[in-house]
Structures are given as structure tokens and as C-alpha cells.
Amino acid sequence: MSDTAIHVASVTKRFSGRVILDRIDLKVERGETLVILGGSGSGKSTLLRLMMGNIRPDEGDILVHPPGQEPPKSLRSLTPVELDDYRKSIGVLFQSGALFNSMTVADNVALPLREHTDLPDETIEIMVKIKLELVGLREHADKMPAMLSGGMKKRAGLARALSLDPRALFYDEPSAGLDPVTSAEIDQLIIDLNKQLGVTSVVVTHEMDSAFRIADRMVLLDRGKFIVSGTPDEMRNSTDPLVRQFVHGLTEGPLTDRRRGGAYEVDLLGSDI
């Protein structure tokens, strides 16, 4: 069996003719936690949506394993049923947790099971308890989302993402809007789930502390281009000016030079000075 869970092969994505991702090559290995880094608008969420099969590349290909299928198949070639099976085999945690406010926590977690399986209610009830226990929310099953703190909403969203026993989990900014302690708790949960369940995890984040805590490997995107991939140590010790500036949050470097739009003196006086 191949060790690669998802293979992004030379993918280009355009929106309204503008290149958003430019020939991206990336392999997500089974069981790893891969963190996608990059500035605002660099194309991180678009890459995530492509890997989830929500949008299609304009060029290139994305190879995945729909349940029970080996060797990998191109997302383009999947039948609607296979694509549906693939989508059911992945879990997604959005920034807000994306809970339905009119349902209890338990009903939110039960929803995918009710929609996509024929399991009897008693079995669903047990499965929901297991998922809520995994994220530390079993005591809060009957609460409405409005009664939960930000961190608890994320946990509930995660329990729902886990409801169909996904093989891969996708997280879009899991720490957004959380205080540092709650954010560290969510990171620990991501690490624990990855270890306990052996799921492949792909995480988009801006938070460097969080990225260094959870990543087995990191990739950096810049303006739709793939810049580098490496372990947290490799990224921390990189001598590439762009990686250094991004990873260490430096105020001077190629990112800020670019934003300033080139040297002011040259702009004023010409390039002969």
C-alpha cells in the first residue's frame, strides 16, 4: 500500500483568470500532520478545498484513495458516488466549528451519522458519546452551541468531523479567535487524535506557535507558489530569507520589501544613483 494519502501533482488553480495556485507539487503522507503556512491570500484555503475535492484544478491532478481503492485515483476521474465516498472519508473542522445553533451538541455530532448511515438510533447514540469523550465534551452533550465557549465549540466541531471515522482530517485555522491557553489545548487535542486514531491531518494556520507544536512537516506558500517544505527543525533553521522572515515573524525581509513596493530612493531618483 502506498504511503501517500494525497498527491497534489503540478496543480494550477485560477479564479477569474488570476493564478491563485501555480503548479503546486505536494505529497501528504499517511498518518502525518502537515501544516500549510503562508501569508494572507497565498492560496492555503484554496489548496485545502482542492484536496477535499470541493473545487477542481485547472491544470494538474490530485490523487487520492477513495475508501477501499488502491492504487490512488485522480479526483477528476471519480464517479459522483466515488467522490461522495471520498468526501465522507474525510473530516473537516472550519474556523467557527460550523455548528447548527438550533441543535444540541450531541445532535450536531449525530447529524452526519443520521445523514450518511442506516445505523439504528441506539448505535448512533453510543458513537456520539465516544466522539464526545474523545474531545472531552461528554458532559456537555445536551448543551446548545450558544452555551459553549470558543474552545468548546471547536471541540464540538471536531467531534462532528470525527463522526464518520475519517481517515483524513482537514483543519482551517483551528486556533483562530482562541486565547493562547485554549489554543494550546486544541493543538494538544489535534496531536492526541492524530496519535490515537492514526488519521492523516492537514492544517492551515497563521499561528506559528501552534504550527510548531503540531506539525510533522510544514510547507510554505507564497503568492500561490510552493516555496519550501520541511520538518519544524528544518524550517526553524532555514537560511532562506523568505522562510526566515515568515517563520520568525521578522519585520525586515523580502516580504516587507515587497509590500513597500521597492526602494523609495530608486523610485524618487531613478536607478542610476
Ligand SMILES: Nc1ncnc2c1ncn2[C@@H]1O[C@H](COP(=O)(O)OP(=O)(O)OP(=O)(O)O)[C@@H](O)[C@H]1O
Ligand atoms: N471562489 C473564489 N473566487 C475568486 N477568488 C477567490 C475565490 N476563493 C479565493 N479567491 C482568491 O484567491 C486568493 C487566495 O485565497 P485563499 O483563501 O486560498 O488564501 P489564504 O492563503 O487561505 O488566505 P487567508 O490566510 O487570508 O485565509 C485570494 O486572493 C482570494 O481572494
